[in-house]
Amino acid sequence: MNRTTILSNLIAELESFPEIKLLDAKKDKERFSRDFFDYSPVLEQKLGGCIADLVVRPHSVKGAALVAGACKRNGVPLTLRGSGTGNYGQCVPLSGGIVMLMGNLNEIRDINISTGVVTVETGCLLGDLEKKLLSQGRQLRLLPSTWRSASIGGFVAGGSGGIGSVRWGFLRDPGNVLGMEIITVEDDPQILQLDEKASEAINHAYGTNGIISALTIATSPAVAWKEVAIDCGNWGEAVDLMQRCSRSAVELRLCSLLEKNILEKIPEWSGPSMGKHRLLLLVAPDGITTIQRLAESAEAHFTLLGSENLQSGTGLRELSWNHTTLHMRSSDRAWTYLQLLLPQPEIEAMNILKSRWGDDLLWHLESVSQQGMQRLAALPLVKWKGNDSLNELMNHCRDLGAVLFNPHVITVEDGGLGVIDSEQVKAKQLFDPEGILNPGKLKGWKK
Ligand SMILES: Cc1cc2nc3c(=O)[nH]c(=O)nc-3n(C[C@H](O)[C@H](O)[C@H](O)COP(=O)(O)OP(=O)(O)OC[C@H]3O[C@@H](n4cnc5c(N)ncnc54)[C@H](O)[C@@H]3O)c2cc1C
Incomplete structure (x- = not known):
């Protein structure tokens, strides 16, 4: 049976189920076949043309199971989609087939x-x-x-x-x-x-x-988190302070560090740039005085921004993790990024990389707990200069002992630790x- 006949049979079967809505318009198929893979110029080239043959939206778990059974019996690929905000083309249907929207299963x-x-x-x-x-x-x-x-x-x-x-x-x-x-x-x-x-x-x-x-x-x-910004003139001192904050006995929800060149290009939700590197923290109320003391002992500038306001959409959360990348790309689409766990001592590796890559590599760090240890994850901004340059940079990071979670690949393994x-x-x-x-x-x- 050819592909068109197989698909017509599948559609006829799915149409008979009231639990499932079918979306066959070209604009729906295009829209629901994409995610945020365009953060990677490498993936953009590879995935730009992938498109589903049909989009379906089940209204219940039973409906999703009916779709699964129909795809299996007809041998048609099935790709699941939540909100489609992934960065690596995770929900892009590489071989066409059905994209199933899971949003109505939301109880x-x-x-x-x-x-x-x-x-x-x-x-x-x-x-x-x-x-x-x-x-x-x-x-x-x-x-x-x-x-x-x-x-x-x-x-x-x-x-x-x-x-x-x-x-x-x-x-x-x-x-x-x-x-x-x-x-x-x-x-x-x-x-x-x-x-x-x-x-x-x-x-x-x-x-x-x-x-x-x-x-x-x-x-x-639940904790009523407070937003704090700390400005430091020296990068090494900023990294040191970040580590002292995240290793203290203070409850934190977020501990990010942005190089000053980044701060100048992103929204001023943490206050205007002071021409310094900035730590962004979400701190439990009982930890504020301790974080202020640590900042002052490092001669850094401490600002209590106030309580976190989840209604606003302009909080520190929205300046952190890949939202930093999003804002940088709004300023210039030539920015892309990497994700790595830095080798220790982190500052040495960062200095070596900075001396080779200059302002084509801007540091964005996130403090994370890795198997119980405080580590620095980096989501550096990288100026796109082509595949060869990106590969050279990634090899440079690996040679220094960084663990790379490559955001420019499509498989689970290549984006993770590289092993099956x-x-x-x-x-x-x-x-x-x-x-x-x-x-x-x-x-x-x-x-
Ligand atoms: C600006 C920006 C910032 C981001 N920040 C972060 C971050 O801080 N941390 C982070 O981890 N990620 C981040 N991401 C990536 C992404 O937004 C998150 O991982 C998000 O949680 C994905 O949810 P989603 O509903 O959009 O999933 P989708 O993109 O729809 O799907 C993600 C994957 O899950 C699969 N999937 C969806 N539903 C199901 C299901 N029911 N069963 C099995 N598989 C399913 C899909 O097939 C796909 O492979 C960011 C992305 C952007 C663009």
Whole structure:
């Protein structure tokens, strides 16, 4: 049977289900086949032409399972989409087929009052979930800087960490994701409940090895965070202060450091640039005096900006993580970025890289907890000068001992530690044995 006939059969089957809305207009197919991969000029070249044959929006878990079964029986690729805010083309359908929008599966099923553990459907927006949790005295442990628009399922399947990582590490750290409900891709799909251990293989697998319909996650007690900016004239002293703040006994939600050239190009939500490097912190109220004392002992300029206002959209959250990249790209589209864990001592590696790359490499650091240790993650801004130059820079970082999470590649493995996770591949064998889900993104899958 040719591709057109297969698709017509599939569409006829899906049209008979009231639980599913079909979107066949060219503009919908184009819009829902993209994410923010244009942050990478490399991916832009590769993915610009990829387009779904059909977009579907199920209204229930049952509807999503009907789509999964129909795709499997007809051998049509199925790519899942939350809010489409990923940066690496995670939800771009490389081989066409169906893109399934998960946004209508958005019920918050349960918040356990005594433990704070929440069970929520995949498409629930993190902003909506956070609002609901705050009304119960809880908050999410980890949020991407796209927290207003991104979905919880897309964050777990495609993201890694962000606001909160200074304390809670990354989504794949034990204890953050406690369980999942998934739909298998079989002739007659099953809805399975996975415990914490079994969920690990689905976490950050780009929706290649199971359809997440709901997740159970840990939360933390709500804190009325205060926004603080600290300006330092010297980069080495700024890095040192950042480390002293994040290693202190003060509760932090965010601890970012921006090189002064970045501050001059992004919105002035943390105050006008003083021509210095700036630390941006979200601090628990009882930690303010300590952070002020640490700043003053480093002869840095401390500013208490006030309480975090989640309504505004102009808070420190929206200047951190990849939002820094977003603002820099608004000033000049030639900026792209890298993601790395710096080798220790960080300042030495940064100085070596700076002396070679000058102002084509601007430092943006985020303090993170990595397996219980405070480390510096870097999301440096990189001036695009072509593939060869980017590769030379990445090799330079690796040679110095940095761990690179390459944002210019499309597979789970190449964007991660570069190695195949056999548990992810085993999960695909179990839950998507014919390789229908998001083909081309799991390198370890050879079928
Ligand atoms: C400006 C900017 C800032 C960002 N900041 C951060 C940050 O701080 N931290 C961070 O981690 N990321 C960040 N990101 C990337 C992205 O926004 C987040 O990871 C976000 O949480 C993705 O959620 P989403 O709903 O948009 O997912 P999508 O982009 O829709 O999907 C992401 C992946 O998850 C898969 N998926 C979606 N739903 C399901 C499902 N139900 N089952 C299985 N797989 C599924 C998709 O197929 C895709 O592979 C940023 C991106 C931008 C553009």
